[in-house]
Amino acid sequence: xxxxxxxxxxxxxxxxxxxxxxxxxxxxxxxxxxxxxxxxxxxxxxxxxxxxxxxxxxxxxxxxxxxx
Amino acid sequence: xxxxxxxxxxxxxxxxxxxxxxxxxxxxxxxxxxxxxxxxxxxxxxxxxxxxxxxxxxxxxxxxxxxxxxxxxxxxxxxxxxxxxxxxxxxxxxxxxxxxxxxxxxxxxxxxxxxxxxxxxxxxxxxxxxxxxxxxxxxxxxxxxxxxxxxxxxxxxxxxxxxxxxxxxxxxxxxxxxxxxxxxxxxxxxxxxxxxxxxxxxxxxxxxxxxxxxxxxxxxxxxxxxxxxxxxxxxxxxxxxxxxxxxxxxxx
Numbered sequence: 001x002x003x004x005x006x007x008x009x010x011x012x013x014x015x016x017x018x019x020x021x022x023x024x025x026x027x028x029x030x031x032x033x034x035x036x037x038x039x040x041x042x043x044x045x046x047x048x049x050x051x052x053x054x055x056x057x058x059x060x061x062x063x064x065x066x067x068x
Numbered sequence: 069x070x071x072x073x074x075x076x077x078x079x080x081x082x083x084x085x086x087x088x089x090x091x092x093x094x095x096x097x098x099x100x101x102x103x104x105x106x107x108x109x110x111x112x113x114x115x116x117x118x119x120x121x122x123x124x125x126x127x128x129x130x131x132x133x134x135x136x137x138x139x140x141x142x143x144x145x146x147x148x149x150x151x152x153x154x155x156x157x158x159x160x161x162x163x164x165x166x167x168x169x170x171x172x173x174x175x176x177x178x179x180x181x182x183x184x185x186x187x188x189x190x191x192x193x194x195x196x197x198x199x200x201x202x203x204x205x206x207x208x209x210x211x212x213x214x215x216x217x218x219x220x221x222x223x224x225x226x227x228x229x230x231x232x233x234x235x236x237x238x239x240x241x242x243x244x245x246x247x248x249x250x251x252x253x254x255x256x257x258x259x260x261x262x263x264x265x266x267x268x269x270x271x272x273x274x275x276x277x278x279x280x281x282x283x284x285x286x287x288x289x290x291x292x293x294x295x296x297x298x299x300x301x302x303x304x305x306x307x308x309x310x311x312x313x314x315x316x317x318x319x320x
Binding site: 007 | 178
Protein backbone atom coordinates (compact mmCIF):
# COMPACT_ATOMS: atom_id res chain seq x y z
CA UNK A 1 0.00 0.00 0.00
CA UNK A 2 1.41 3.38 -0.98
CA UNK A 3 1.91 6.10 1.60
CA UNK A 4 -0.98 8.08 0.15
CA UNK A 5 -3.34 5.11 0.24
CA UNK A 6 -2.25 4.42 3.79
CA UNK A 7 -2.96 8.05 4.72
CA UNK A 8 -6.38 8.07 3.02
CA UNK A 9 -7.40 4.81 4.68
CA UNK A 10 -7.07 6.42 8.15
CA UNK A 11 -6.48 3.03 9.75
CA UNK A 12 -9.89 1.82 8.57
CA UNK A 13 -11.76 4.87 9.89
CA UNK A 14 -11.79 6.82 6.60
CA UNK A 15 -15.60 6.70 6.45
CA UNK A 16 -15.78 8.70 9.70
CA UNK A 17 -12.69 10.90 9.66
CA UNK A 18 -13.02 12.39 6.17
CA UNK A 19 -16.75 13.22 6.33
CA UNK A 20 -16.04 14.98 9.66
CA UNK A 21 -13.34 17.11 8.03
CA UNK A 22 -15.60 17.70 5.00
CA UNK A 23 -18.40 19.04 7.24
CA UNK A 24 -15.93 21.32 9.04
CA UNK A 25 -14.73 22.87 5.78
CA UNK A 26 -18.06 23.03 3.95
CA UNK A 27 -19.81 24.76 6.87
CA UNK A 28 -16.99 27.27 7.40
CA UNK A 29 -16.67 28.03 3.68
CA UNK A 30 -20.43 28.65 3.51
CA UNK A 31 -20.11 30.88 6.59
CA UNK A 32 -17.36 32.94 5.02
CA UNK A 33 -19.14 33.35 1.66
CA UNK A 34 -22.49 34.45 3.16
CA UNK A 35 -21.44 37.99 4.23
CA UNK A 36 -19.90 38.74 0.81
CA UNK A 37 -23.18 37.82 -0.93
CA UNK A 38 -25.19 39.91 1.49
CA UNK A 39 -22.83 42.88 1.12
CA UNK A 40 -23.28 42.73 -2.66
CA UNK A 41 -27.08 42.67 -2.33
CA UNK A 42 -27.21 45.46 0.27
CA UNK A 43 -25.11 47.83 -1.83
CA UNK A 44 -27.05 47.02 -5.00
CA UNK A 45 -30.36 47.76 -3.30
CA UNK A 46 -28.97 50.96 -1.84
CA UNK A 47 -27.78 52.15 -5.26
CA UNK A 48 -31.22 51.37 -6.73
CA UNK A 49 -32.87 53.41 -3.96
CA UNK A 50 -30.52 56.33 -4.50
CA UNK A 51 -31.17 56.22 -8.25
CA UNK A 52 -34.95 56.29 -7.67
CA UNK A 53 -34.58 59.23 -5.31
CA UNK A 54 -32.54 61.31 -7.69
CA UNK A 55 -34.96 60.50 -10.57
CA UNK A 56 -37.86 61.73 -8.45
CA UNK A 57 -36.03 64.90 -7.56
CA UNK A 58 -35.33 65.64 -11.20
CA UNK A 59 -39.00 65.22 -12.19
CA UNK A 60 -40.30 67.62 -9.57
CA UNK A 61 -37.96 70.02 -7.88
CA UNK A 62 -38.20 69.79 -4.08
CA UNK A 63 -40.70 72.22 -2.54
CA UNK A 64 -39.23 75.37 -1.12
CA UNK A 65 -38.50 75.04 2.58
CA UNK A 66 -41.35 76.68 4.48
CA UNK A 67 -40.24 79.72 6.35
CA UNK A 68 -40.72 79.33 10.04
CA UNK B 69 -21.14 58.33 27.97
CA UNK B 70 -19.15 58.04 31.18
CA UNK B 71 -15.67 59.55 31.51
CA UNK B 72 -13.94 56.29 32.31
CA UNK B 73 -14.37 54.95 28.79
CA UNK B 74 -11.27 55.99 26.85
CA UNK B 75 -11.84 58.19 23.85
CA UNK B 76 -10.41 55.74 21.31
CA UNK B 77 -12.83 53.05 22.49
CA UNK B 78 -15.66 55.53 22.26
CA UNK B 79 -14.66 56.39 18.70
CA UNK B 80 -14.34 52.72 17.77
CA UNK B 81 -17.99 52.34 18.68
CA UNK B 82 -18.99 54.69 15.87
CA UNK B 83 -20.04 52.70 12.79
CA UNK B 84 -17.81 54.34 10.13
CA UNK B 85 -14.70 54.05 12.35
CA UNK B 86 -15.41 50.44 13.19
CA UNK B 87 -16.11 49.73 9.52
CA UNK B 88 -12.63 50.95 8.54
CA UNK B 89 -10.92 49.31 11.54
CA UNK B 90 -12.57 45.92 10.91
CA UNK B 91 -11.78 46.21 7.21
CA UNK B 92 -8.07 46.63 8.00
CA UNK B 93 -7.90 43.76 10.51
CA UNK B 94 -10.11 41.26 8.68
CA UNK B 95 -7.57 40.10 6.04
CA UNK B 96 -4.89 39.64 8.72
CA UNK B 97 -7.20 37.59 10.91
CA UNK B 98 -8.23 35.42 7.96
CA UNK B 99 -4.61 34.92 6.83
CA UNK B 100 -3.57 33.87 10.34
CA UNK B 101 -6.56 31.53 10.56
CA UNK B 102 -5.67 29.84 7.27
CA UNK B 103 -1.94 29.56 8.08
CA UNK B 104 -2.47 28.21 11.60
CA UNK B 105 -5.22 25.93 10.33
CA UNK B 106 -2.93 24.47 7.67
CA UNK B 107 -0.13 23.91 10.21
CA UNK B 108 -2.58 22.29 12.64
CA UNK B 109 -3.96 19.98 9.93
CA UNK B 110 -0.43 18.95 8.94
CA UNK B 111 0.45 18.26 12.57
CA UNK B 112 -2.81 16.52 13.36
CA UNK B 113 -3.29 14.39 10.28
CA UNK B 114 0.32 13.60 9.31
CA UNK B 115 2.73 14.12 12.23
CA UNK B 116 0.70 13.01 15.25
CA UNK B 117 0.82 9.26 15.89
CA UNK B 118 -2.30 7.10 15.94
CA UNK B 119 -3.95 6.67 19.33
CA UNK B 120 -3.22 3.35 21.04
CA UNK B 121 -6.92 2.81 21.81
CA UNK B 122 -8.82 4.65 19.10
CA UNK B 123 -6.44 4.24 16.17
CA UNK B 124 -6.83 7.00 13.58
CA UNK B 125 -10.46 7.72 14.46
CA UNK B 126 -9.30 10.02 17.26
CA UNK B 127 -8.03 12.50 14.61
CA UNK B 128 -11.55 13.95 14.55
CA UNK B 129 -10.52 15.60 17.85
CA UNK B 130 -8.52 18.25 15.97
CA UNK B 131 -11.72 19.77 14.59
CA UNK B 132 -14.31 18.53 17.10
CA UNK B 133 -12.79 20.00 20.26
CA UNK B 134 -11.80 23.42 18.83
CA UNK B 135 -15.31 23.74 17.35
CA UNK B 136 -16.87 22.80 20.68
CA UNK B 137 -14.75 25.42 22.48
CA UNK B 138 -15.75 28.01 19.88
CA UNK B 139 -19.44 27.14 20.28
CA UNK B 140 -19.16 28.11 23.96
CA UNK B 141 -16.72 31.00 23.51
CA UNK B 142 -18.89 32.66 20.86
CA UNK B 143 -21.97 32.21 23.04
CA UNK B 144 -20.16 33.95 25.89
CA UNK B 145 -19.15 36.83 23.59
CA UNK B 146 -22.74 37.07 22.36
CA UNK B 147 -24.01 37.15 25.96
CA UNK B 148 -21.60 39.89 27.04
CA UNK B 149 -22.25 41.97 23.90
CA UNK B 150 -26.01 41.58 24.43
CA UNK B 151 -25.63 42.76 28.02
CA UNK B 152 -23.63 45.81 26.92
CA UNK B 153 -26.23 46.48 24.21
CA UNK B 154 -29.15 46.28 26.65
CA UNK B 155 -27.52 48.42 29.36
CA UNK B 156 -25.74 51.09 27.32
CA UNK B 157 -27.74 50.90 24.06
CA UNK B 158 -24.57 50.78 21.98
CA UNK B 159 -25.46 49.99 18.39
CA UNK B 160 -22.14 48.27 17.70
CA UNK B 161 -22.66 45.90 20.65
CA UNK B 162 -26.00 44.85 19.14
CA UNK B 163 -24.29 44.23 15.82
CA UNK B 164 -21.52 42.14 17.42
CA UNK B 165 -24.04 40.09 19.40
CA UNK B 166 -26.40 39.40 16.52
CA UNK B 167 -23.69 38.76 13.93
CA UNK B 168 -21.93 36.32 16.28
CA UNK B 169 -25.01 34.10 16.43
CA UNK B 170 -24.75 32.49 12.95
CA UNK B 171 -21.01 31.84 13.39
CA UNK B 172 -21.65 30.24 16.78
CA UNK B 173 -24.47 28.16 15.34
CA UNK B 174 -22.11 26.98 12.56
CA UNK B 175 -19.50 25.83 15.10
CA UNK B 176 -22.16 24.15 17.25
CA UNK B 177 -23.48 22.31 14.20
CA UNK B 178 -19.92 21.18 13.32
CA UNK B 179 -19.41 20.00 16.91
CA UNK B 180 -22.57 17.90 16.86
CA UNK B 181 -21.95 16.35 13.43
CA UNK B 182 -18.25 15.59 13.97
CA UNK B 183 -19.09 14.22 17.42
CA UNK B 184 -21.69 11.97 15.87
CA UNK B 185 -19.18 10.75 13.27
CA UNK B 186 -16.73 10.05 16.08
CA UNK B 187 -19.33 8.40 18.32
CA UNK B 188 -20.43 5.84 15.76
CA UNK B 189 -17.12 3.90 15.54
CA UNK B 190 -16.16 4.45 19.21
CA UNK B 191 -19.45 4.13 21.09
CA UNK B 192 -21.40 2.22 18.46
CA UNK B 193 -24.07 4.90 18.15
CA UNK B 194 -24.55 8.16 16.23
CA UNK B 195 -26.43 9.78 19.07
CA UNK B 196 -27.28 9.23 22.70
CA UNK B 197 -29.06 11.45 25.24
CA UNK B 198 -25.86 11.93 27.20
CA UNK B 199 -25.61 15.12 29.30
CA UNK B 200 -22.82 16.64 27.18
CA UNK B 201 -24.53 15.87 23.88
CA UNK B 202 -27.93 17.06 25.04
CA UNK B 203 -26.64 20.35 26.48
CA UNK B 204 -24.71 21.01 23.26
CA UNK B 205 -27.91 20.40 21.28
CA UNK B 206 -29.70 22.88 23.56
CA UNK B 207 -26.90 25.34 22.74
CA UNK B 208 -27.68 24.95 19.03
CA UNK B 209 -31.37 25.58 19.69
CA UNK B 210 -30.49 28.68 21.74
CA UNK B 211 -28.45 30.04 18.82
CA UNK B 212 -31.32 29.29 16.41
CA UNK B 213 -33.78 30.90 18.84
CA UNK B 214 -31.66 34.07 19.02
CA UNK B 215 -31.37 34.23 15.22
CA UNK B 216 -35.10 33.58 14.74
CA UNK B 217 -36.21 36.10 17.34
CA UNK B 218 -33.89 38.75 15.88
CA UNK B 219 -35.43 38.33 12.44
CA UNK B 220 -39.02 38.17 13.73
CA UNK B 221 -39.14 41.94 14.34
CA UNK B 222 -39.73 44.56 11.68
CA UNK B 223 -37.54 47.00 13.60
CA UNK B 224 -34.00 45.66 13.69
CA UNK B 225 -32.96 47.33 16.93
CA UNK B 226 -36.07 46.09 18.71
CA UNK B 227 -35.30 42.61 17.42
CA UNK B 228 -31.72 42.86 18.67
CA UNK B 229 -32.95 43.82 22.15
CA UNK B 230 -35.42 40.91 22.37
CA UNK B 231 -32.91 38.40 20.99
CA UNK B 232 -30.20 39.83 23.26
CA UNK B 233 -32.41 39.16 26.25
CA UNK B 234 -32.82 35.54 25.18
CA UNK B 235 -29.04 35.30 24.62
CA UNK B 236 -28.36 36.51 28.19
CA UNK B 237 -30.80 34.00 29.71
CA UNK B 238 -29.22 31.24 27.64
CA UNK B 239 -25.73 31.96 29.05
CA UNK B 240 -26.70 29.62 31.91
CA UNK B 241 -26.31 26.74 29.46
CA UNK B 242 -22.60 27.42 28.81
CA UNK B 243 -21.33 26.23 32.23
CA UNK B 244 -23.78 23.32 31.99
CA UNK B 245 -22.14 22.21 28.74
CA UNK B 246 -18.69 22.66 30.25
CA UNK B 247 -19.28 20.84 33.55
CA UNK B 248 -21.73 18.23 32.23
CA UNK B 249 -18.98 15.60 32.01
CA UNK B 250 -18.19 16.11 35.71
CA UNK B 251 -21.75 16.48 37.02
CA UNK B 252 -23.25 13.51 35.20
CA UNK B 253 -21.27 10.36 34.70
CA UNK B 254 -22.43 9.41 31.23
CA UNK B 255 -20.92 8.36 27.93
CA UNK B 256 -18.98 11.41 26.79
CA UNK B 257 -15.38 11.38 28.00
CA UNK B 258 -14.04 13.98 30.42
CA UNK B 259 -11.73 16.85 29.52
CA UNK B 260 -8.41 15.85 28.03
CA UNK B 261 -6.91 19.31 27.95
CA UNK B 262 -6.52 21.21 31.16
CA UNK B 263 -5.58 24.88 31.17
CA UNK B 264 -4.47 24.97 34.81
CA UNK B 265 -2.82 21.59 35.14
CA UNK B 266 -1.33 18.66 33.36
CA UNK B 267 -3.16 17.75 30.17
CA UNK B 268 -3.83 14.07 29.61
CA UNK B 269 -2.47 14.17 26.11
CA UNK B 270 0.89 13.68 24.43
CA UNK B 271 2.55 16.84 23.13
CA UNK B 272 2.53 15.45 19.55
CA UNK B 273 -1.26 15.45 19.71
CA UNK B 274 -1.68 18.49 21.93
CA UNK B 275 0.09 21.12 19.83
CA UNK B 276 -2.03 20.56 16.68
CA UNK B 277 -5.14 20.78 18.85
CA UNK B 278 -4.06 24.05 20.45
CA UNK B 279 -2.95 25.46 17.07
CA UNK B 280 -6.36 24.65 15.58
CA UNK B 281 -8.00 26.30 18.58
CA UNK B 282 -6.06 29.47 17.82
CA UNK B 283 -6.96 29.17 14.11
CA UNK B 284 -10.68 28.96 14.90
CA UNK B 285 -10.38 32.03 17.16
CA UNK B 286 -8.87 34.04 14.29
CA UNK B 287 -11.47 32.64 11.91
CA UNK B 288 -14.22 33.86 14.23
CA UNK B 289 -12.65 37.33 14.37
CA UNK B 290 -12.42 37.48 10.57
CA UNK B 291 -15.95 36.21 10.01
CA UNK B 292 -17.37 38.54 12.67
CA UNK B 293 -15.61 41.54 11.08
CA UNK B 294 -17.04 40.67 7.67
CA UNK B 295 -20.54 40.15 9.00
CA UNK B 296 -20.47 43.26 11.19
CA UNK B 297 -19.24 45.43 8.29
CA UNK B 298 -22.01 44.19 6.02
CA UNK B 299 -24.60 44.65 8.74
CA UNK B 300 -23.46 48.23 9.39
CA UNK B 301 -23.84 49.02 5.68
CA UNK B 302 -27.37 47.65 5.80
CA UNK B 303 -28.29 49.49 9.02
CA UNK B 304 -26.77 52.84 8.07
CA UNK B 305 -28.03 52.81 4.47
CA UNK B 306 -29.26 56.40 4.67
CA UNK B 307 -25.99 57.85 5.94
CA UNK B 308 -23.46 59.65 3.76
CA UNK B 309 -20.53 57.36 4.54
CA UNK B 310 -22.48 54.33 3.31
CA UNK B 311 -23.70 56.14 0.18
CA UNK B 312 -20.12 56.98 -0.64
CA UNK B 313 -19.13 53.30 -0.37
CA UNK B 314 -22.11 52.26 -2.54
CA UNK B 315 -21.17 54.82 -5.21
CA UNK B 316 -17.45 53.98 -5.10
CA UNK B 317 -18.13 50.29 -5.59
CA UNK B 318 -20.53 50.96 -8.49
CA UNK B 319 -17.72 52.64 -10.44
CA UNK B 320 -15.54 49.56 -10.28
